[in-house]
Amino acid sequence: MVLYGVAALAASLLAGKLVGDLLGAALGIDSNVGGVGFAMIMLILVTERLRKKGLFPPASEQGVLFWSAMYIPIVVAMASTQNVAGAVGSGPMAIVAGLAALAAGAALVPVLSRIGTPAEPLPPLDDAEKQVV
Amino acid sequence: MDMVVELFEKNGLLVAFALVGAVMLFAGWLSKSLTRGRLQGSAIAILLGLVLSYVGGAATGGEDGLADLALFSGLGIMGGSMLRDFAIVATAYGVDLQEIRRAGLAGGLSVFLGVVVSFVVGAAVAVMFGYTDAESVTTIGAGAATYIVGPVTGTAVGASSEVIALSVAAGLVKAVVVMIGTPFMAKSIGLNNPKSAMVFGGMMGTTSGVAGGLAATDKRLVPYGAMTATFYTGVGCLLCPSVLYLAVRAVSGG
Numbered sequence: 173m174v175l176y177g178v179a180a181l182a183a184s185l186l187a188g189k190l191v192g193d194l195l196g197a198a199l200g201i202d203s204n205v206g207g208v209g210f211a212m213i214m215l216i217l218v219t220e221r222l223r224k225k226g227l228f229p230p231a232s233e234q235g236v237l238f239w240s241a242m243y244i245p246i247v248v249a250m251a252s253t254q255n256v257a258g259a260v261g262s263g264p265m266a267i268v269a270g271l272a273a274l275a276a277g278a279a280l281v282p283v284l285s286r287i288g289t290p291a292e293p294l295p296p297l298d299d300a301e302k303q304v305v
Numbered sequence: 306m307d308m309v310v311e312l313f314e315k316n317g318l319l320v321a322f323a324l325v326g327a328v329m330l331f332a333g334w335l336s337k338s339l340t341r342g343r344l345q346g347s348a349i350a351i352l353l354g355l356v357l358s359y360v361g362g363a364a365t366g367g368e369d370g371l372a373d374l375a376l377f378s379g380l381g382i383m384g385g386s387m388l389r390d391f392a393i394v395a396t397a398y399g400v401d402l403q404e405i406r407r408a409g410l411a412g413g414l415s416v417f418l419g420v421v422v423s424f425v426v427g428a429a430v431a432v433m434f435g436y437t438d439a440e441s442v443t444t445i446g447a448g449a450a451t452y453i454v455g456p457v458t459g460t461a462v463g464a465s466s467e468v469i470a471l472s473v474a475a476g477l478v479k480a481v482v483v484m485i486g487t488p489f490m491a492k493s494i495g496l497n498n499p500k501s502a503m504v505f506g507g508m509m510g511t512t513s514g515v516a517g518g519l520a521a522t523d524k525r526l527v528p529y530g531a532m533t534a535t536f537y538t539g540v541g542c543l544l545c546p547s548v549l550y551l552a553v554r555a556v557s558g559g
Binding site: 271287 | 325326328390405427450457496499512520
């Protein structure tokens with residue numbers, strides 16, 4: 173049943189957010205620490221287990237894949253609700269600070285990526301994988 | 306006309322689905338006809354979303370972009386953090402945990418380095434613009450990390466509300482530019498594999514920026530970038546009002 177996939181996804185996110193909140197509280201800060209990350213790991217582990225036991229049939233899988241496919245439209249909606257007017261009208265200092273932090277961070281990505289075993293680039297997208305919009 | 310407006314306001318989420326569908330259709334057409342597919346439809350759609358949000362914000366003076374118009378308030382649900390996190394977690398389905406473990410060290414380091422580098426750069430810009438007191442410099446540095454770390458830090462160290470507002474703006478600028486700029490810098494920073502995506506998420510830290518930027522670059526990278534970005538705000542809220550604030554005070558002698 174499709175809902176089983178959606179339910180597994182929802183349960184993973186709730187559990188992950190709870191862990192993130194607890195971790196934040198333990199560190200004494202009013203913020204969620206890594207909730208989405210924990211949720212992802214839980215989803216991967218749980219679905220892998222269920223699949224091996226044959227308890228996560230393609231129908232359940234569809235419930236997860238639907239939301240994965242909704243990701244880009246949701247991000248477009250998110251973009252349309254950002255405070256862009258606030259960012260643009262904030263004056264030079266905020267703009268310089270934001271841009272400089274971005275540039276410094278981006279410049280260090282290739283440096284840090286060299287730590288550990290080198291990674292292979294992903295294969296190019298085939299036509300089936302390309303998100304047709 | 307009134308009936309239509311009322312119908313739209315009552316069914317906000319459905320309006321949002323239909324509107325985003327129309328935006329993506331238009332973006333796909335622009336991608337094919339104007340850029341011959343060189344700029345992905347999803348990148349254009351995100352850009353159009355940001356333009357719409359500017360229009361909405363400029364028209365209403367609110368903080369939630371197009372969602373401030375009652376007609377389009379459903380966008381706030383569709384693009385809010387609940388469904389966004391739901392979809393991000395869904396993209397992790399089928400990801401190989403080995404891949405994450407292999408990039409673990411680089412990804413973890415990137416979160417700490419990302420917070421410190423953003424903070425130092427933001428604080429330096431604050432000093433350049435004439436701020437000298439440790440509270441203001443710390444708060445603006447924290448805002449350069451993300452727009453959540455800024456106000457959390459500012460409140461903790463007792464910065465003025467004007468400075469806190471500036472720190473939010475600095476974080477917003479970063480989030481918006483990461484969304485737009487990621488596909489353009491992807492090649493030059495080697496953003497084409499899970500490991501560099503994890504490092505990228507940790508260095509940038511803004512969940513909305515990374516979520517949008519990687520979606521416009523290559524959707525397969527999203528779970529890796531989001532994995533590290535999700536730790537960033539917490540680490541920022543931990544380090545900025547404490548260790549980094551003390552460091553600023555030590556340097557400024559105040």
